[in-house]
Amino acid sequence: MATRAMLGVLRKHSIASRIASNYKLLSTLVLAEHEGGSITASSVSAVEAAKSLSEDNSVSILLAGSGTSLKEAAEHAASCHPSVSQVLMSDSDKLSHALAEPWARLIHLVQQKGSYSHIIAASGSFGKNILPRAAALLDVSPITDVIEISGSHQFVRPIYAGNALCTVRYTGSDPCMLTIRSTSFPVAPISDNARSDAAPIFQVDLSTFDEDARGKSRYVKQSSQNTERPDLGNARVVVTGGRGLKSAENFKMIEKLAEKLGAAVGATRAAVDAGFVPNDLQVGQTGKIVAPELYIAFGVSGAIQHLAGIRDSKVIVAVNKDADAPIFQVADYGLVGDLFEVIPELIQKLPEKK
Numbered sequence: 338m339a340t341r342a343m344l345g346v347l348r349k350h351s352i353a354s355r356i357a358s359n360y361k362l363l364s365t366l367v368l369a370e371h372e373g374g375s376i377t378a379s380s381v382s383a384v385e386a387a388k389s390l391s392e393d394n395s396v397s398i399l400l401a402g403s404g405t406s407l408k409e410a411a412e413h414a415a416s417c418h419p420s421v422s423q424v425l426m427s428d429s430d431k432l433s434h435a436l437a438e439p440w441a442r443l444i445h446l447v448q449q450k451g452s453y454s455h456i457i458a459a460s461g462s463f464g465k466n467i468l469p470r471a472a473a474l475l476d477v478s479p480i481t482d483v484i485e486i487s488g489s490h491q492f493v494r495p496i497y498a499g500n501a502l503c504t505v506r507y508t509g510s511d512p513c514m515l516t517i518r519s520t521s522f523p524v525a526p527i528s529d530n531a532r533s534d535a536a537p538i539f540q541v542d543l544s545t546f547d548e549d550a551r552g553k554s555r556y557v558k559q560s561s562q563n564t565e566r567p568d569l570g571n572a573r574v575v576v577t578g579g580r581g582l583k584s585a586e587n588f589k590m591i592e593k594l595a596e597k598l599g600a601a602v603g604a605t606r607a608a609v610d611a612g613f614v615p616n617d618l619q620v621g622q623t624g625k626i627v628a629p630e631l632y633i634a635f636g637v638s639g640a641i642q643h644l645a646g647i648r649d650s651k652v653i654v655a656v657n658k659d660a661d662a663p664i665f666q667v668a669d670y671g672l673v674g675d676l677f678e679v680i681p682e683l684i685q686k687l688p689e690k691k
């Protein structure tokens with residue numbers, strides 16, 4: 338059994354009653370992102386992926402940050418999934434913003450002490466920013482965008498913008514580092530997974546954390562949309578607008594329709610590049626990967642780079658005035674029509690969202 342010293346558990350904190358006196362060394366570590374005191378749904382998907390890599394179906398979660406929201410997120414992480422066996426919490430001002438340099442050094446530190454066989458993060462901007470840098474520090478090559486785990490060192494990932502699937506075998510040394518597409522590892526709603534016996538939470542000993550870990554980047558500010566719309570990556574319904582909307586002003590129709598449907602708003606890269614909406618709404622190969630139950634596309638041609646982000650949607654509906662638009666080849670329902678007539682009619686006829 339591993340000793341506390343091995344993972345450097347030294348400090349106590351306010352949730353000390355939940356801090357166990359010793360714990361078993363486990364081999365799969367999930368780097369989790371948290372927001373507003375909860376870990377993100379995509380991080381829970383990373384746990385879902387990780388559970389198949391842990392012999393005893395148990396997974397460690399690494400969380401970093403500072404203050405109350407970190408502690409709340411650690412509590413949430415400890416009960417978010419039946420496979421979580423421990424939460425490692427790194428509380429430091431140096432880690433309060435997700436800058437790649439200090440977080441990569443933290444992973445390096447935790448790996449040196451924990452010798453994990455696998456380290457996993459969700460394939461969002463958080464994981465894609467941090468994991469490759471941590472992999473470089475650990476001198477291993479990460480495998481990105483995994484959609485299927487077919488063995489402890491064998492994975493399936495899309496290539497050519499999702500037009501082909503590639504099975505890769507990892508032959509490097511430990512740790513095997515992965516980013517996973519959260520849409521490929523769906524989890525039951527968190528309340529269904531929640532457990533009464535929350536996993537223990539441990540403080541990571543940061544006494545040897547490098548003072549220079551801040552690196553060259555500095556946190557300046559975070560701007561986010563103040564919206565009550567669901568998160569694009571996890572929404573059940575997504576309404577997307579393309580270049581066919583023609584202007585930012587017209588794009589507001591998409592937002593209004595999304596509001597009525599309780600949907601998230603997406604956009605093509607052409608719509609983003611034209612300045613209709615900010616780029617965090619971009620869906621596709623270089624944007625967000627979505628897998629809603631219903632995806633509705635207005636004025637979207639269906640370029641392969643866009644389709645790469647929507648392939649796992651359950652039902653795709655397309656409205657385009659060009660009957661030969663490639664989007665109709667993947668759509669379950671298609672309407673050849675003018676979006677400037679169709680959207681106002683939908684907005685008018687759909688009931689108000691309760």
Ligand SMILES: Cc1cc2nc3c(=O)[nH]c(=O)nc-3n(C[C@H](O)[C@H](O)[C@H](O)COP(=O)(O)OP(=O)(O)OC[C@H]3O[C@@H](n4cnc5c(N)ncnc54)[C@H](O)[C@@H]3O)c2cc1C
Nearest residue numbers: 579580581605606607621622623624636638642643658676
């Ligand atoms: C490396 C790389 C990565 C990329 N990554 C992405 C990505 O992540 N996501 C992405 O979306 N794209 C991406 N692209 C860009 C992609 O190739 C396309 O250029 C883009 O998806 C096109 O967007 P669009 O469908 O809005 O525009 P267009 O291709 O211009 O299509 C507009 C459509 O609107 C229709 N339309 C026009 N007016 C109306 C109307 N009144 N009513 C109904 N329909 C109308 C037209 O018939 C047309 O089909 C990438 C490209 C490259 C090279």
